[in-house]
Amino acid sequence: MRIYERYFARQIYLTFVFILFAFSGLFFFFDLINELNSVGHGNYKFTYAVLRVALQTPSRFYEIIPVAALISSIYVFAQMAANSEYTIFRVSGLATNQALRSLLKIGIPLVIVTYLIGEVVGPYTDQLSERVRLEALGSSVSSNFESGVWVKDTLTARADGEQVTRFVNVGKLQPDATISDVRIYEFDAKFRLSNVRIAKSGKYQPPGHWLLTDVTDTQLIDVPPPTGSGAKPADALNPVYRAEQVTLPEYSLRSELTPQILSVLLVSPERMSMFNLFRYIQHLTENHQDSQRYEIALWRKLLYPFAVFVMLVLSLPFAYLHTRAGVVGVKVFGGIMLGMSFQLFNTLFSHIGTLNTWPAPLTAATPGLIYLVLGLVGLKWVDRH
Incomplete structure (x- = not known):
């Protein structure tokens, strides 16, 4: 100078x-x-x-x-x-x-x-x-909704390569990035509800997994239509699913969601780093x-x-x-x-x-x-x- x-x-x-x-x-x-x-x-x-x-x-x-x-x-x-x-x-x-x-x-x-x-x-x-x-x-953090924050999660999770779409409802996000009051609604490639999981809490386990505790897993299985010459036509009012429900003390869930994505509840977009903003924009675009x-x-x-x-x-x-x-x-x-x-x-x-x-x-x-x-x-x- x-x-x-x-x-x-x-x-x-x-x-x-x-x-x-x-x-x-x-x-x-x-x-x-x-x-x-x-x-x-x-x-x-x-x-x-x-x-x-x-x-x-x-x-x-x-x-x-x-x-x-x-x-x-x-x-x-x-x-x-x-x-x-x-x-x-x-x-x-x-x-x-x-x-x-x-x-x-x-x-x-x-x-x-x-x-x-x-x-x-x-x-x-x-x-x-x-x-x-x-x-x-x-206290904990939640969104403006009474039910907490809703996040869409899309991934290829099955052995046959079928795409799975989840809508995840997180009731509370604790300061240590653990989540509680979790509801997960899972849909198949044809957007038919296939699974409902309700967990008391969850903690992130890298890479790409959430360890859910006190899980109630409800699997919805298609009821095959009646077959044979004497079979009656399917009635639209009859149930098309049967439910199988199990209770698990722990369940490891693979997911694209990370605590950094959920941390948008803690910090406004204007105060996030560009790296976290870019990752969250990518997540929103993919979904x-x-x-x-x-x-x-x-x-x-x-x-x-x-x-x-x-x-x-x-x-x-x-x-x-x-x-x-x-x-x-x-x-x-x-x-x-x-x-x-x-x-x-x-x-x-x-x-x-x-x-x-x-x-x-x-x-x-x-x-x-x-x-x-x-x-x-x-x-x-x-x-x-």
């Missing part, structure tokens, strides 16, 4: 760290106040609330980094403009496109840090946070289920770190605004509003894209592209004036 680039980087990074921790402290305070509603229930004490909110801090970092990069760079450039430092850089031969390239170079470490937090640290600490809360409350929401979340995770570059482009025009155009505090406040508007628009556009079934890459990329164009237009305008 050149001397002026090192100077820019040092100023921006120091301000960035200060703003990142200042905003994180503010969010920590609000999250802790929100968590106080659960304190006193079960074994959930104040220390658990503090631990849970602290474990959510990496995800807060992930959300705040682009806005912190915008505010820090605006503050640095506004200070330089107020002290005529940036004017001296321009007189010394620093062109606008050269300054933009240098600024993007400074943003590369921030993008890498954002990816690491969003893919490695954040999803892990979010799951730990949920488990701390659930274990202290002595012919709607994956629009998760595809948008995947593309947002892929593109969101590059919002740091967009924010840095938006900040550069503030270096060209003279002191008489506004004091430093006003410029920083404008940067905060600009960053907040980007976050709100990004979230709103994702919901609109989900409702209108727009392509996931377009839905995820459009807000960033719009703000990038605004930044380039603003930079061109201040450069000309």
Whole structure:
């Protein structure tokens, strides 16, 4: 890096760290106040609330980094403009496109840090946070349905290669990834109900098996139609199945479902890693289920770190605004509003894209592209004036 680039980087990074921790402290305070509603229930004490909110801090970092990069760079450039430092850089031969390239170079470490937090640290600490809360409350997780979560599971499970389709109902998912109140409805290739299994609990045994306990297995067997010259025609009201029921203390079930797939109950799609999102989208696609929401979340995770570059482009025009155009505090406040508007628009556009079934890459990329164009237009305008 050149001397002026090192100077820019040092100023921006120091301000960035200060703003990142200042905003994180503010969010920590609000999250802790929100968590106080659960304190006193079960074994959930104040220390658990503090631990849970602290474990959510990496995800807060992930959300705040682009806005912190915008505010820090605006503050640095506004200070330089107020002290005529940036004017001296321009007189010394620093062109606008050269300054933009240098600024993007400074943003590369921030993008890498954002990816690491969003893919490695954040999803892990979010799951730990949920488990701390659930274990202290002595509760479990379920979906919005009263019966729990329903998952489709398709696999080739029989010796003859016939495809089996299961609809699995998990009543509760415990924090340690064990399941309870399990119902499994199994259908053959012609979508005829062939088996019903009810289990009290289950635990995953890699690779690809669930060990179910206290199992009631009901096998539905076709009743062959009567044959012979004197046979009566089959009556549609007569039973076409006979049931054979057995009770087993344990049963090993082969399945494509994994605790990672079921863990979507613990963590929202926006806070899952791209690897887990991709696996779950693959599972939904194989079972012919709607994956629009998760595809948008995947593309947002892929593109969101590059919002740091967009924010840095938006900040550069503030270096060209003279002191008489506004004091430093006003410029920083404008940067905060600009960053907040980007976050709100990004979230709103994702919901609109989900409702209108727009392509996931377009839905995820459009807000960033719009703000990038605004930044380039603003930079061109201040450069000309």
